[in-house]
Amino acid sequence: MKSTKAKHPFIALAIGALLAAPALGDWNEGGGEQDEALHLTPDLENGMDVYEVCAACHLPEGWGMTEGTFPQLAGQHRAVLIKQMADIRAGNRDNPTMYPFALPKAIGDAQALADVVAYIEQLPMTPEWGKGPWPPGTLEYTKGEQLYKDNCVQCHSETGMGDVEKFYPRINGQHYNYMVRQFEWIRDGKRRNANPEMVEQIKNFSNDDMLHVINYITHVPVPADQLAESVDWKNPDFD
C-alpha cells in the first residue's frame, strides 16, 4: 500500500521516536480527542447508528472476517479501539481502506467516537475466529507456547486479554491472518503506532517464530461469557 505525501512527516516522527527512545517512546501520546472520547459517557443508541457504516466491512456482529482481511472488533477494549481510530485518523497507522471511515466527517466528534466504541465493546465475540494451523499437541504449538510465555505475557497477559489501563490490546479470539500481518508490520516497523517495547521484544523473531507464537494465542480459549451462543448468531440491531 502506498502512503500519501501528507503522511511523511508522521513517518519521520515515528521513526525518530523509535530510534531515540526504544524503552519509552511516545507511541501513545494521547491527548485531544482520544482523552476526550475516553472520558465521555457513551450513548449506545447513537453508537449503533454510527456503527452501521462500519458493519459493511467489520460485519454487523463486529466479527470481521475469519480469513483476516477485517479484524474482529467485538470484545476489544474500549481504550484500544479509541486509540486505534485516533491513530488511523492521524495517519499514524496506515489503513488506506478504512481511512475515510476514521475521519471526523464519517464518525462525528469525540462523543460519537465514544458512542461507537462503546457499542462495539458490548458485542459478543465470534465462537469461531480464524485459528492457526497447528492445534495443541503439535511441536509448532509447543514452541509457540514457550515463545508466548517468554515474550508476550508481561503485556498481553497469560490469557491474551491484554491490559485495559495500559492500552494493550486483547489478542485472544482475534483472527490468525490479521494478527500475523500486524505482528510482521510491528516487527518490521511498518505499523508506526506500535509500542516500542514490543518492537524491541520481538526484533529477533524469525518468520517461523512469528507464526508459532500467533498460532498459540489463537488456540487459547476465550471465556464463554464473552462469546455469542453460536456462530449463527446475528446482531438483532441490524435485522
Added chain:
Amino acid sequence: MKKHNSLIAVALLAAGSFGSTQALALDGAALYKSKTCIACHGADAKTPIMPNYPKIAGQNAAYAIQQMQDIKSGARANGLSAAMKGVMHLVSDEEIKAIAEWLETL
C-alpha cells in the same frame, strides 16, 4: 441484506479459497453489499463516502470491469485507488462481472 455478509464469509471459508469459489449464485446487488463496495460507493452507488470518490451507478459494464481489474492488479494506481485495492482480493473475475452488469442497470 446485511445478513448476507457473514453468511457469504462463512460459505467462502468453508469452500476454502477466497475470491475464486463458484459455490454461490452470482447476484450483483448482493455482492455489491457483501464485498464492502457499499461502504465507499454508497447504497445507491451514487453517494460515495468521500466527495473525491466516484459515483458508479449506471456506468458501462465493460468500462467498470476494466477499471476494477486495473485497480485490483495495481495497473490503475494513485493515492485514492489504494483504498479500494485493499478489498479487491475479495472478488473474483466472475464476481466483478456480475457486479458491473448490475451497476449498469441502475
